[in-house]
Amino acid sequence: MCGVVGVAAHEPVNQVLYDALTVLQHRGQDAAGIVTMKDGRFYLRKDNGMVRDVFMTRHMMRLIGEFGVGHVRYPTAGTSSSAEAQPFYVNSPYGITLAHNGNLTNAETLAKELYQDDLRHLNTNSDSEVLLNVLAHEIQALGKTQPTPDDIFTAISSMYKRLEGAYAVVALITGQGLIAFRDPNGIRPLVYGERVSADGQTEYMVASESVALTGSGFKVVRDVKPGEAIFIDLNHKLHTYQCIEPKEYTPCMFEYVYFARPDSIIDNISVYKARLRMGEKLAQKIRKEWGEDHDIDVVIPIPDTSRTSAMELALNLNVKYREGFMKNRYIGRTFIMPGQQQRKKSVRQKLNAVPLEFKNKNVLLVDDSIVRGTTCHEIIQMARDAGANKVFFASAAPPVKYPNVYGIDMPVRSELIASGHTVEEVRQIIGADRLIFQDLDDLIEAVQDTKHSKVEGFDCAVFDGKYITGNITEEYLNCLQEQRNDKAKANGIEVINNTPDTPVDMTGVQEN
Numbered sequence: 001m002c003g004v005v006g007v008a009a010h011e012p013v014n015q016v017l018y019d020a021l022t023v024l025q026h027r028g029q030d031a032a033g034i035v036t037m038k039d040g041r042f043y044l045r046k047d048n049g050m051v052r053d054v055f056m057t058r059h060m061m062r063l064i065g066e067f068g069v070g071h072v073r074y075p076t077a078g079t080s081s082s083a084e085a086q087p088f089y090v091n092s093p094y095g096i097t098l099a100h101n102g103n104l105t106n107a108e109t110l111a112k113e114l115y116q117d118d119l120r121h122l123n124t125n126s127d128s129e130v131l132l133n134v135l136a137h138e139i140q141a142l143g144k145t146q147p148t149p150d151d152i153f154t155a156i157s158s159m160y161k162r163l164e165g166a167y168a169v170v171a172l173i174t175g176q177g178l179i180a181f182r183d184p185n186g187i188r189p190l191v192y193g194e195r196v197s198a199d200g201q202t203e204y205m206v207a208s209e210s211v212a213l214t215g216s217g218f219k220v221v222r223d224v225k226p227g228e229a230i231f232i233d234l235n236h237k238l239h240t241y242q243c244i245e246p247k248e249y250t251p252c253m254f255e256y257v258y259f260a261r262p263d264s265i266i267d268n269i270s271v272y273k274a275r276l277r278m279g280e281k282l283a284q285k286i287r288k289e290w291g292e293d294h295d296i297d298v299v300i301p302i303p304d305t306s307r308t309s310a311m312e313l314a315l316n317l318n319v320k321y322r323e324g325f326m327k328n329r330y331i332g333r334t335f336i337m338p339g340q341q342q343r344k345k346s347v348r349q350k351l352n353a354v355p356l357e358f359k360n361k362n363v364l365l366v367d368d369s370i371v372r373g374t375t376c377h378e379i380i381q382m383a384r385d386a387g388a389n390k391v392f393f394a395s396a397a398p399p400v401k402y403p404n405v406y407g408i409d410m411p412v413r414s415e416l417i418a419s420g421h422t423v424e425e426v427r428q429i430i431g432a433d434r435l436i437f438q439d440l441d442d443l444i445e446a447v448q449d450t451k452h453s454k455v456e457g458f459d460c461a462v463f464d465g466k467y468i469t470g471n472i473t474e475e476y477l478n479c480l481q482e483q484r485n486d487k488a489k490a491n492g493i494e495v496i497n498n499t500p501d502t503p504v505d506m507t508g509v510q511e512n
């Protein structure tokens with residue numbers, strides 16, 4: 001899951017973009033990038049690594065301008081080469097740069113069309129480069145030197161007709177302004193807000209999560225609607241347009257389960273409250289299935305994400321909640337790391353047991369989800385090593401059985417521990433004394449908030465195999481599986497348009 005941000009301000013935006021990217025870091029740890037725009041020129045810095053490692057003072061000083069976009073990447077297509085770090089750039093028409101969160105499911109077909117019909121060159125296997133070129137083609141087809149906002153929306157509407165899959169996008173067009181748009185189901189989140197500058201003028205930020213806005217003093221206006229585009233012109237005038245009839249409003253359930261920060265509000269649903277309710281529902285199921293004499297002495301979360309639901313679960317079970325695992329704050333998220341070896345090693349580096357909380361106790365370990373089973377397998381052993389009597393395990397989400405095709409890199413069924421295994425088999429594999437998963441209906445009830453939100457349902461494909469865009473074939477899934485299993489990624493040939501450790505820099509900004 002990547003994070004995107006765009007800002008249209010009256011003062012330099014380099015720092016506010018940097019700050020927003022650090023707030024969105026949990027959405028992608030592989031690469032980061034910023035492009036700013038000033039007097040018809042773009043200024044770019046992007047590379048592999050975390051935000052704090054990619055941007056040095058010298059880079060920041062060169063990112064000049066009052067308009068800009070930024071990206072943190074967690075790859076779902078192409079390779080993890082720095083050449084595929086975002087934002088991407090095309091020089092025609094006008095000069096466009098774009099940052100994308102999501103995954104296009106017809107990228108291969110589009111890439112062929114771009115080559116054969118639109119005479120466009122793609123230099124990577126990234127679906128985001130495809131998206132940018134489709135957008136560029138549709139804007140070019142207008143044939144205008146000075147497009148109006150309506151022209152830009154016309155081009156975006158034509159682009160919508162060609163794209164399939166999930167996308168939340170921010171982009172800059174030189175001489176025009178900042179655009180942002182969201183797929184017709186609203187699978188990936190996108191929210192915008194405003195603040196007033198020191199001299200009383202309105203400034204805008206668009207980002208993947210509301211925390212990016214509030215952290216920089218922007219007030220949330222609203223979520224970008226499914227199928228809607230917004231355009232902030234160079235005079236800072238905001239234009240909005242519903243480019244395509246929205247489909248069912250169905251954001252990705254995994255945002256609420258794991259991806260998003262708990263302090264974010266996505267589609268008017270508080271992620272924090274949703275996670276609390278997940279804990280409440282799971283406690284009800286434990287009471288029902290394990291009875292009142294469940295034998296649990298203590299509830300222990302697996303930091304970080306499960307903390308919120310574990311806390312509420314403990315409260316509802318009337319059992320003590322204890323922080324039995326300490327987290328090394330300098331290690332990032334395990335699940336979004338690129339290789340299984342790295343993920344496995346990092347669980348042990350990241351979490352350490354406090355023996356006092358385990359010794360001779362029956363512990364219930366709670367995680368937000370079990371995907372590959374990397375975390376729970378290691379952690380159960382650690383609990384036993386720390387002296388636990390019995391180790392029970394609870395997942396605040398149902399078993400993850402199906403690949404994700406909308407921006408989460410879990411493309412291979414055989415890499416998902418619950419795929420093809422019963423709950424009892426999973427229990428044996430991970431070595432728990434008891435295992436319980438949330439029911440999907442309960443999860444949906446926990447997240448849905450009809451009082452505050454217009455959301456009609458959720459993309460729950462990883463749990464039920466029903467892909468919300470409706471066009472995911474077995475052939476596509478097989479193809480994805482071949483391209484993106486861990487082994488293929490490890491052997492992946494980097495697409496060379498630069499050496500992997502040298503960022504593509506098409507704006508003339510040179511590295512020191």
Ligand SMILES: O=P(O)(O)OC[C@H]1O[C@H](OP(=O)(O)OP(=O)(O)O)[C@H](O)[C@@H]1O
Nearest residue numbers: 304305333334335370371372373374375
């Ligand atoms: O079954 P697995 O394949 O191990 O995946 C699930 C685990 O990965 C995530 O943790 P992660 O360390 O990425 O992030 P967190 O610190 O936010 O919990 C998630 O919270 C689970 O703990």
Ligand SMILES: NC(=O)CC[C@H](N)C(=O)O
Nearest residue numbers: 001002075076077101102
């Ligand atoms: N996780 C994402 O949103 C990935 C965006 C894009 N598909 C990439 O691989 O760079």
Ligand SMILES: [Mg+2]
Nearest residue numbers: 302303304305
């Ligand atoms: Mg976790």
